[in-house]
Amino acid sequence: xRQYFSAISLxxxxxxxxxxxxxxxxxxxxxxxxxxxxxxxxxxxxxSKDGRVTFRLFAPEAGGVKVVGDFIENESEEIVRQxxxxxxxxxxxxxxxTKQLKPELYYYRFNVDGLLITDPSNIYRIRDxxxxxxxxxxxxxxxxxxxxxxxxxxxxxxxxxxxYESPTLGLSRRMTVYTPAGYENSSRKYPVLYLLHGMGxxxxxxxxxxxxxxxxxxxxxxxxxxxxxxxxxxGNPNTSAAPGEWSGAQQYQPVFGRNDFGDSKATMEASFxxxxxxxxxxxxxLNDRRHRAVxxxxxxxxxxxxxxxxxxxxxxxxxxxxxxxxxxGRQFPTIDQMERYKPLREGLAGLFATKPLLYWIAxxxxxxxxxxxxxxxxxxxxxxxxxxxxxxxxxxxxRNWRIYLGLFAQKIFK
Amino acid sequence: xRQYFSAISLxxxxxxxxxxxxxxxxxxxxxxxxxxxxxxxxxxxxxSKDGRVTFRLFAPEAGGVKVVGDFIENESEEIVRQxxxxxxxxxxxxxxxTKQLKPELYYYRFNVDGLLITDPSNIYRIRDxxxxxxxxxxxxxxxxxxxxxxxxxxxxxxxxxxxYESPTLGLSRRMTVYTPAGYENSSRKYPVLYLLHGMGxxxxxxxxxxxxxxxxxxxxxxxxxxxxxxxxxxGNPNTSAAPGEWSGAQQYQPVFGRNDFGDSKATMEASFxxxxxxxxxxxxxLNDRRHRAVxxxxxxxxxxxxxxxxxxxxxxxxxxxxxxxxxxGRQFPTIDQMERYKPLREGLAGLFATKPLLYWIAxxxxxxxxxxxxxxxxxxxxxxxxxxxxxxxxxxxxRNWRIYLGLFAQKIFK
Numbered sequence: 024x025r026q027y028f029s030a031i032s033l034x035x036x037x038x039x040x041x042x043x044x045x046x047x048x049x050x051x052x053x054x055x056x057x058x059x060x061x062x063x064x065x066x067x068x069x070x071s072k073d074g075r076v077t078f079r080l081f082a083p084e085a086g087g088v089k090v091v092g093d094f095i096e097n098e099s100e101e102i103v104r105q106x107x108x109x110x111x112x113x114x115x116x117x118x119x120x121t122k123q124l125k126p127e128l129y130y131y132r133f134n135v136d137g138l139l140i141t142d143p144s145n146i147y148r149i150r151d152x153x154x155x156x157x158x159x160x161x162x163x164x165x166x167x168x169x170x171x172x173x174x175x176x177x178x179x180x181x182x183x184x185x186x187y188e189s190p191t192l193g194l195s196r197r198m199t200v201y202t203p204a205g206y207e208n209s210s211r212k213y214p215v216l217y218l219l220h221g222m223g224x225x226x227x228x229x230x231x232x233x234x235x236x237x238x239x240x241x242x243x244x245x246x247x248x249x250x251x252x253x254x255x256x257x258g259n260p261n262t263s264a265a266p267g268e269w270s271g272a273q274q275y276q277p278v279f280g281r282n283d284f285g286d287s288k289a290t291m292e293a294s295f296x297x298x299x300x301x302x303x304x305x306x307x308x309l310n311d312r313r314h315r316a317v318x319x320x321x322x323x324x325x326x327x328x329x330x331x332x333x334x335x336x337x338x339x340x341x342x343x344x345x346x347x348x349x350x351x352g353r354q355f356p357t358i359d360q361m362e363r364y365k366p367l368r369e370g371l372a373g374l375f376a377t378k379p380l381l382y383w384i385a386x387x388x389x390x391x392x393x394x395x396x397x398x399x400x401x402x403x404x405x406x407x408x409x410x411x412x413x414x415x416x417x418x419x420x421x422r423n424w425r426i427y428l429g430l431f432a433q434k435i436f437k
Numbered sequence: 438x439r440q441y442f443s444a445i446s447l448x449x450x451x452x453x454x455x456x457x458x459x460x461x462x463x464x465x466x467x468x469x470x471x472x473x474x475x476x477x478x479x480x481x482x483x484x485s486k487d488g489r490v491t492f493r494l495f496a497p498e499a500g501g502v503k504v505v506g507d508f509i510e511n512e513s514e515e516i517v518r519q520x521x522x523x524x525x526x527x528x529x530x531x532x533x534x535t536k537q538l539k540p541e542l543y544y545y546r547f548n549v550d551g552l553l554i555t556d557p558s559n560i561y562r563i564r565d566x567x568x569x570x571x572x573x574x575x576x577x578x579x580x581x582x583x584x585x586x587x588x589x590x591x592x593x594x595x596x597x598x599x600x601y602e603s604p605t606l607g608l609s610r611r612m613t614v615y616t617p618a619g620y621e622n623s624s625r626k627y628p629v630l631y632l633l634h635g636m637g638x639x640x641x642x643x644x645x646x647x648x649x650x651x652x653x654x655x656x657x658x659x660x661x662x663x664x665x666x667x668x669x670x671x672g673n674p675n676t677s678a679a680p681g682e683w684s685g686a687q688q689y690q691p692v693f694g695r696n697d698f699g700d701s702k703a704t705m706e707a708s709f710x711x712x713x714x715x716x717x718x719x720x721x722x723l724n725d726r727r728h729r730a731v732x733x734x735x736x737x738x739x740x741x742x743x744x745x746x747x748x749x750x751x752x753x754x755x756x757x758x759x760x761x762x763x764x765x766g767r768q769f770p771t772i773d774q775m776e777r778y779k780p781l782r783e784g785l786a787g788l789f790a791t792k793p794l795l796y797w798i799a800x801x802x803x804x805x806x807x808x809x810x811x812x813x814x815x816x817x818x819x820x821x822x823x824x825x826x827x828x829x830x831x832x833x834x835x836r837n838w839r840i841y842l843g844l845f846a847q848k849i850f851k
Contacts, residue, residue: 062551070688084500084550115551136498137476137529140554146567146690147681150560159688176684178609183597186618195592204600207719267561270590274484274573276560305621 063114067144068131068159074123076159078131079144083115085135090119092131092156093422106134126169127422128234130156149231151421152223152279170241171429172234177244178204182236184226184268187301191294192287197264198298199226201236201253202306203243212307214436215252217298217338218428219291219319219326221347223279225265226257229428232421238429249436251316252306256298258323260287292330299337311339313380316435318342320424321392325349328399331379332370339380340435343399344427345390345419352398375408381434382410385427387417477528481558482545482573488537490573492545493558497529499549504533506545506570507836520548540583541836542648544570563645565835566637566693584655585843586648591658592618596650598640598682601715605708606701611678612712613640615650615667616720617657626721628850629666631712631752632842633733633740636761637693639679640671643842646835652843663850665730666720670712672737674701706744713751725753727794730849732756734838735806739763742813745793746784753794754849757813758841759804759833766812789822795848796824799841801831 065079078090091106109117130149132139141148142157149158162173180203189196206213218235220228229235235253242248261284263269266277271284303310317338319327324346331341350358358364375382382403386396403410413430417423479493492504505520523531544563546553555562556571563572576587594617603610620627632649634642643649649667656662675698677683680691685698717724731752733741738760745755764772772778789796796817800810817824827844831837 062553066690080552082550082552085552086498135549135552136496138494138496138499138549138554139476139557140552141569143553143569144690146564146569147688148569153560155555155557155560155562162687174682174684174687179600179611179683181597181599183595185595185621186593197593207599268588269593270588273576273588274561276480276558 063116065116065144067142068157070159070161074125074161074163075121076124076129076161077118077120078109078133078142079116079118080109080133080135080142081114081116082111082135085111085117087136088117089134090131091134092129093420094121094124094127094129094131109133124161126161126163126167128158128160128169128172128425130158132156151228151232153277165245168426168429172237172425173241174237175241175244177240179240180204180236180243181207182230185301185305187298189294189297191289191297192260194263196257197226197268198257199230199255200302200306201230201239201255203239203250203252205250206252206307210307212309213250213252214314214316215254215302215306215308216340216432216435217295217315217317218253218255219258219317219323220255221258221319221321221323221345223277224323225259225262226255227265229253229255233428234425235428238425239432242429242432248432251432251436252302252308254298254302258291258319258326259284260289260291260294261285290329291326292333295330295334295337312336312377313339314436316340316342316381316431318344318383318428318431319346320344320427321347321419331374332367335370335374335377340383340431341379341381342383342427342431343385343396344424344431345386345392346384346396346399347392348395348399350395350398350402352394358402371402371406371408375406382408383413383431383434384410385413385415385423385430387415387419387423389416389418390423391419477530479530479558481556482571484573484575488539488575488577489535490538490543490575491532491534492523492547492556493530493532494523494547494549494556495528495530496525496549499525499531501550502531503548504545505548506543507834508535508538508541508543508545523547538575540575540577540581542572542574542583542586542839544572546570565642565646567691579659582840582843586651586839587655588651589655589658591654593654594618594650594657595621596644599719601712603708603711605703605711606674608677610671610711611640611682612671613644613669614716614720615644615653615669617653617664617666619664620666620721624721626723627664627666628728628730629668629716629720629722630754630846630849631709631729631731632667632669633672633731633737634669635672635733635735635737635759637691638737639673639676640669641679643667643669647842648839649842652839653846656843656846662846665846665850666716666722668712668716672705672733672740673698674703674705674708675699704743705740706747709744709748709751726750726791727753728850730754730756730795730845732758732797732842732845733760734758734841735761735833745788746781749784749788749791754797754845755793755795756797756841756845757799757810758838758845759800759806760798760810760813761806762809762813764809764812764816766808772816785816785822786820789820796822797827797845797848798824799827799829799837799844801829801833801837803830803832804837805833 063081067079069077088109089106107119109119111117141155145157147158162169180201183200185200266272266275315338317327324343328348358368477495481493483491502523503520509517521533523533525531555569559571561572576583594615597614599614657664680686680689729752731741738757742762772782
């Protein structure tokens, strides 16, 4: 009898799929142009097999359109900052084709007579603080950055948005938790990576901008990283969650470098045990330092630095990505001489006495925090505190943080 | 010692928060206008206490800007379709202020000389098939639609993106699962609502466009709905997941009314047991029909119709929202006369013989499927199959489906 129904429902569903009334579905309104142009549906971005990308925008009345984004390299400062000029055809469609791009995830926006917009023809876009950008991926071959950030034909982990209580901060808080493929169907216990975002970010940042799920899926499937749980908490101790996700910031528009939510009861790093306690109570985890790692970018690198000084026994693997760590440099009395830094130097001494399995510092040579990390390394060197150092090109950008996560994830729990 | 560290880290984090290098953070590029205009940061939308909304857009070179969206009511057909004209000031900022709007979640876009864009000053936007719209909420008092869709000061459930195996379809598939506040910290078993999307949608649609988590959070916190798990599967049986979430549609741009993924091994409704089996194995659920409900919008209403005919014992509560159900009307031989409809009429007879606890049909008077649902009701009436019927104004739109979910959720598991 089931077969009969399937046949009939296929017939009827075909009718349903045939597009009757289709126009009524999307947002109810149909939207002709302000002026008398018939809108043209364009394909954008179009990625050729050899990695060239064509951007297109239908904007018949525009005086000038540029495309700007981090795919622009080896060009003049002006082009890097302002973008490439697009050319308009007779139908009002502007277009520009790049040279061959190397495998990567790229951002871009259009500049239409000074108005910066995402690409209306591309559904893929991500938000960084207050700015939405369109994105595309040049997915190369296995192991390439573009491949690592792509959704490949591998088993996928699950992503959950989880509310937990933080008694230290006096808040219900939201975090993102990645459980690796297989977690739901096993009784195995897993190690946990705590992955921290930067200033202006929130518990969604690593899962969107950071492609954390794709990176872990691909590394785990390839046997390059151990299956692990990844916990991405919110690092702003005076908020509960990302904008729009809690009642205190229901329609809040974030501004980079500003935080309008007043004082917190405690610091992010002081509240870290609340997070660990929740995770270790609710997930099947290995709960010793050999199976706990922490890393973070920028402010989250600072949180990592301080949390591991606070709780030297907690984490075996420690990663600082473009870390915001502010130690007095040569021009100041050093940490070892100043009384106020006594707790810090004792804390670091205590941390390194536990012999961390990995203390990993990564930064790009153009990062505005490069010098800070140099001071930190000098301090660690002066005490023979062992660490690994990774330096690459580039600045204080997600492109680098994705690279660092990919590298760090391969070094831990082994 | 912990107190010392907190004090020091606060000092150092203050430095970190002071905005040094802040400009480097967002997408690396700074973006001056194509022409020589100094960009002006505007606030948009700005919602007054009495519910009037001001939209603003900095577009100094534009010839004409309109704002269009579903907040426009009681206006000429032209304004409803094309939007309100915005006025430009001397700084190049266009603006328009609405009259008082009733509590609701609204969509809007700007039309800049024929170019349709989301509002660059508003981080809140959602995608419907291929179209992104900016959104805002007029949140009224408790019980209002706007309040129901808001993140209020209540306990929040968790949202997970979960991969499961569908042997019937031969695919790994992704679904969204809402677990109510308290689920993680109890041993209680919960009823389950299976909530299905429409054509062009995916497993993300009810959680974004449908505000399912907010609706459930608010109804449960107010004691108006029973705490329940809500499972939102993907209703396209030839795909694994939403665009961008599976390797088969890594950078796929969806087109409304089209589906490029070929034939499926079976129908969505035939594969329903795979979903139920996964959920009942992995979650603490009450697994009888008194604790299983299913509802869906449009195509998902069709899936609900057929799944409950397929599996008459499975669901006690059944909801059809603007359902895509195509039965022969009066001009054709009726279901009762045609041999080919024998399985359907026997299936419906079997379903209603089980005495469903609720068979709920909801539709708007302007819905293009209104007539289809009238035929369905006539058939049910002619056999004295009991159902409840809810009719309101409006068409085939998410605004109605959110209303229907809010109503249906209050009727089930009681």
